[in-house]
Every structure is written in structure tokens, then in C-alpha cells.
Amino acid sequence: MALGITWTTDWIRRSAAVVAEHRVELVTLDREIGDGDHGENLDRGFSAVLAKLDGLPADAVPGDALKLVATTLISTVGGASGPLLGTAYLKAAGAVGKEPELDGAALVALLTAARDGIVLRGKAEPGDKTMIDAWTPAVDAAAKAEAEGEDEVAILEAAASAAEAGAVATEPLVARKGRASYLGERAIGHRDPGAQSSSLLLRAAAEAAVD
Ligand code: ADP
Ligand code: MG
Numbered sequence: 109m110a111l112g113i114t115w116t117t118d119w120i121r122r123s124a125a126v127v128a129e130h131r132v133e134l135v136t137l138d139r140e141i142g143d144g145d146h147g148e149n150l151d152r153g154f155s156a157v158l159a160k161l162d163g164l165p166a167d168a169v170p171g172d173a174l175k176l177v178a179t180t181l182i183s184t185v186g187g188a189s190g191p192l193l194g195t196a197y198l199k200a201a202g203a204v205g206k207e208p209e210l211d212g213a214a215l216v217a218l219l220t221a222a223r224d225g226i227v228l229r230g231k232a233e234p235g236d237k238t239m240i241d242a243w244t245p246a247v248d249a250a251a252k253a254e255a256e257g258e259d260e261v262a263i264l265e266a267a268a269s270a271a272e273a274g275a276v277a278t279e280p281l282v283a284r285k286g287r288a289s290y291l292g293e294r295a296i297g298h299r300d301p302g303a304q305s306s307s308l309l310l311r312a313a314a315e316a317a318v319d
């Protein structure tokens with residue numbers, strides 16, 4: 109079943125909840141290899157999104173909600189992750205346009221555009237120990253599931269599971285982008301906070317798709 113505005117706003121609400129729930133964990137990860145604010149940054153951003161969500165017009169489409177997330181994250185989240193995730197949601201909104209219902213191909217387009225937006229903004233490559241290491245496997249897994257004829261729920265489940273594995277796989281890496289890149293080999297053994305939070309956001313997308 110294609111996913112519309114109800115899924116999109118549920119995804120956003122679940123994102124805000126999961127970011128709040130994991131705030132301390134994300135702060136702790138960022139304290140190890142960054143400046144310890146990642147959980148605070150995202151919690152502040154998604155709380156601000158939540159406060160605006162009920163203001164969406166009754167005839168809003170998924171792209172409108174994604175655009176609201178984008179502009180709010182860009183204006184309320186400091187640091188690297190605000191502009192990066194803001195660009196992701198902005199490009200995702202552009203990819204789905206005015207479409208009221210998103211089928212599997214549209215979801216793959218949404219995720220691909222989000223990932224491409226982060227790359228456009230931050231120039232990270234896979235293996236640089238950034239949020240891209242969650243997003244790129246997620247996009248690949250979603251595209252594969254869609255090509256195999258899986259439904260929307262299975263496509264998002266595949267994306268979420270691949271993102272979780274991708275976040276875990278950042279642990280042995282040396283960082284080549286962001287604050288963690290200043291640490292050199294000392295970043296080894298720590299999970300990238302942005303990859304971890306992105307896997308939480310993608311899991312929220314999958315959970316929102318399940319009735
Ligand atoms: P800051 O580092 O400015 O304090 P955050 O702590 O909110 O910002 O976000 C840090 C996360 O941002 C990192 O864990 C990493 O995943 C991500 N990140 C940093 N730089 C880049 C980049 N150039 N491309 C992609 N992701 C990046
Ligand atoms: Mg930080």
C-alpha cells in the first residue's frame with residue numbers, strides 16, 4: 109500500500125520520539141569522537157519540528173511535511189548535522205514533489221535524494237565514518253528490495269536494517285570528515301554518532317509504515 113501524509117507525519121513524530129529517547133546515547137557517542145552535542149542538536153531540531161507539525165494545512169502532501177523538517181532543522185540545529193540533514197530532507201521533498209501517495213519507487217527516490225543531498229553538502233564518501241555510512245547502504249538495500257518487487261514496508265525495513273549495520277560498521281573506521289577526523293586513529297573503536305542517529309531515523313520510517 110502506498111504511503112501518504114499520515115505515514116510522513118507519523119515518521120516525523122516517531123523521529124522526534126526516538127531522538128529524544130536516545131539523546132544521551134548520541135551525546136555520549138559524540139563525546140567520544142566529537143564535541144558531545146549531537147543528541148542535543150537533533151533533539152532541539154526535532155522538538156521544533158514537532159511544534160510546527162500541527163500547523164501543516166489539511167491538504168498537505170508528504171513533500172510539504174519533509175520540507176517543514178528541512179527548513180526547521182536548518183534553522184534550529186547548529187553544527188554539521190543541521191545543514192546536512194536539512195539538505196537531505198529538502199532534496200527528499202523535491203524528489204517526491206506534490207505526489208500524495210508514495211509507492212516503492214517513490215520511496216527509493218526519496219531516500220536516494222536524501223543521501224545525495226548529504227553528499228552534495230558534506231562531500232563525504234562511503235567509509236569516511238559519517239552519516240553517509242548509514243544512508244548509502246540504506247539506499248542500496250531499498251533499491252534492491254524495490255527491484256525485487258517488495259512492498260513499501262519491506263523496502264523501508266530493508267533500508268533501516270542496512271542503516272543499522274552501516275552504523276555498526278563505522279566502529280573500526282578512521283574518520284575523514286567532520287570533527288572526528290581531527291582524532292586520526294583515536295576514532296577507531298567508536299561508532300559515528302551521525303550514522304547512529306540516521307539509522308534511528310530510518311528505523312522510525314519503517315515503523316511508521318507498519319499499521
Ligand atoms: P558537530 O560535529 O558540528 O558538533 P553534530 O555533532 O550534530 O555536529 O554532528 C556530527 C555528525 O555529523 C558526525 O557524527 C557525522 O556523522 C556527521 N558529519 C560531519 N561532517 C560530515 C560530512 N562532511 N558529511 C557527512 N556527515 C558529516
Ligand atoms: Mg557534535
Ligand code: MG
Nearest residue numbers: 143145187188
Ligand atoms: Mg557541535
